[in-house]
Amino acid sequence: MRAKHVAEEKAEGGLVFHPLDQFIVKPIFGDGPVHWYTPTNVTLWMGLSLLAIVAIFVLGSRGRAIIPTRLQSIGELIYGFIYKMVEDVTGKDGVKYFPYIMTLFLFILFANYLALIPTSYSATSMIAVTAVLGFGVFIVVTILGFVLNGPAFLGLFWMKDAPAILRPIIAVIEVISYFVRPVSHSIRLAGNIMAGHAVIKVFAGFAALTVVSPVAILGITAIYGLEVLVAGIQAYVFTILTCVYLKDALHPAH
Amino acid sequence: MATETTDAVAGACVDAGGSALGMPQLCADWMPNQIFWLVVTLIAIFFVMSRIALPRIGAVLAERSGTITNDIAAAEELKNKAAEAEAAYDQALLDARAEAQKIVADAKAEIQAELDVELQKADAEIAAKATESEAAIAEIREGAKKSVTAVAKDTAKELVAAMGGSADAKTITAEINARMKG
Numbered sequence: 001m002r003a004k005h006v007a008e009e010k011a012e013g014g015l016v017f018h019p020l021d022q023f024i025v026k027p028i029f030g031d032g033p034v035h036w037y038t039p040t041n042v043t044l045w046m047g048l049s050l051l052a053i054v055a056i057f058v059l060g061s062r063g064r065a066i067i068p069t070r071l072q073s074i075g076e077l078i079y080g081f082i083y084k085m086v087e088d089v090t091g092k093d094g095v096k097y098f099p100y101i102m103t104l105f106l107f108i109l110f111a112n113y114l115a116l117i118p119t120s121y122s123a124t125s126m127i128a129v130t131a132v133l134g135f136g137v138f139i140v141v142t143i144l145g146f147v148l149n150g151p152a153f154l155g156l157f158w159m160k161d162a163p164a165i166l167r168p169i170i171a172v173i174e175v176i177s178y179f180v181r182p183v184s185h186s187i188r189l190a191g192n193i194m195a196g197h198a199v200i201k202v203f204a205g206f207a208a209l210t211v212v213s214p215v216a217i218l219g220i221t222a223i224y225g226l227e228v229l230v231a232g233i234q235a236y237v238f239t240i241l242t243c244v245y246l247k248d249a250l251h252p253a254h
Numbered sequence: 255m256a257t258e259t260t261d262a263v264a265g266a267c268v269d270a271g272g273s274a275l276g277m278p279q280l281c282a283d284w285m286p287n288q289i290f291w292l293v294v295t296l297i298a299i300f301f302v303m304s305r306i307a308l309p310r311i312g313a314v315l316a317e318r319s320g321t322i323t324n325d326i327a328a329a330e331e332l333k334n335k336a337a338e339a340e341a342a343y344d345q346a347l348l349d350a351r352a353e354a355q356k357i358v359a360d361a362k363a364e365i366q367a368e369l370d371v372e373l374q375k376a377d378a379e380i381a382a383k384a385t386e387s388e389a390a391i392a393e394i395r396e397g398a399k400k401s402v403t404a405v406a407k408d409t410a411k412e413l414v415a416a417m418g419g420s421a422d423a424k425t426i427t428a429e430i431n432a433r434m435k436g
Contacts, residue, residue: 023278024268025287036286046295053299057307064314066321072314079311099304107299126278128285129292194279 016208019201023125023194045121049110057106078106082239089243094250101246104133105239112193112231116224124234125194127186134186137242145249156252185241192234196227399434406430 027038034040056078060071068076082105086098108124115122123129145153157174159167200223206216267281268274278284410426 018273020274020278024274025278025284034284034287036290038287040287040291042288043291046291050295050298054302057311058302061307061310061314064310066314066318068314075307075311076315079308080315099300099308102303102308103296103300106303107296123288123292126288127280128288132289132292190279
């Protein structure tokens with residue numbers, strides 16, 4: 001059935017564009033329906049991220065060497081980078097949330113980079129995934145803000161140093177921007193990753209035409225290079241924004 | 255396309271050919287699956303990191319910075335010791351130089367003292383000798399004067415006698431003595 005369909009499309013014209021097919025969720029075993037517990041390609045690539053993280057951070061640091069091996073160095077660099085970010089942005093009392101932020105960063109970073117392997121599945125391009133991350137951060141940070149500061153957390157929206165007339169207006173804007181945070185937080189990540197992968201697929205579709213194939217392949221190379229940057233930058237942006245939101249919860253006074 | 259999208263969200267999200275209908279990202283049928291596995295993965299990463307990896311890496315980093323601090327402290331201590339040793343050496347050198355200068359000064363003073371004594375002795379000897387010599391010269395001079403006087407008297411007496419005069423000794427002596435003084 002499927003073969004026949006593809007054959008039909010081939011017959012229609014040389015170009016076959018299915019840039020979004022790469023995001024289809026498929027069961028790994030068999031062809032059945034996708035239930036919430038079904039092991040799918042999502043499971044596979046998230047599991048591979050987990051394995052890569054374990055390989056670098058657990059196996060790499062196995063030696064506990066004072067003079068680190070290369071793998072241990074990578075782990076230590078990432079550790080130091082995120083630790084310093086958390087400490088710089090949230091302050092000393094934010095350091096106890098470091099493992100959570102490290103978990104977020106590592107998941108996004110490794111999912112992003114593994115997604116750059118051809119034929120892989122990019123988990124961070126799925127809005128469901130990034131929305132869970134973004135809204136998870138939002139809900140945790142909001143609850144944490146109220147638990148730690150009580151009603152004083154609402155001071156986040158009330159600019160004490162603004163002119164009295166402007167304060168209510170600013171408060172409204174602040175509240176709106178506060179509730180937009182998780183949306184932009186999650187769509188930024190999913191949008192960036194999805195767009196890059198879809199664009200690569202579109203270029204790959206053009207590569208089937210002999211006339212433009214050199215240009216298309218050069219395009220793929222260029223976009224791929226860009227995506228390597230984007231994968232790292234988006235993980236960094238997501239993490240530093242999480243730190244900024246956490247800082248608001250810890251110290252709501254501006 | 256719009257109807258297709260609605261179909262996709264409502265239905266299986268995939269058409270008969272296995273291609274995506276609309277955006278797979280918006281397919282509600284797949285979301286529970288992604289969310290479930292995401293949560294599982296996040297919990298797994300969190301436990302691996304917080305139980306094993308992060309404490310271990312933190313300990314290694316702390317140990318390393320401790321080692322570095324200790325090494326720097328040890329180096330500082332050694333440097334201080336070296337500075338101390340240098341100061342001691344300099345002090346010893348200064349002491350030795352001062353000692354040498356003292357010895358030189360002492361020796362000089364001793365020699366000077368000896369020299370002074372010898373000089374004084376020599377001066378005294380020279381003075382004695384000079385006095386002696388003066389005395390001798392005076393004696394000789396006196397002797398010569400006497401001799402000259404005697405010779406002059408005799409000669410004068412002889413001359414007076416030869417010229418046929420006679421003169422008593424007293425007059426001639428007085429005359430000679432007066433002439434000798436002038």
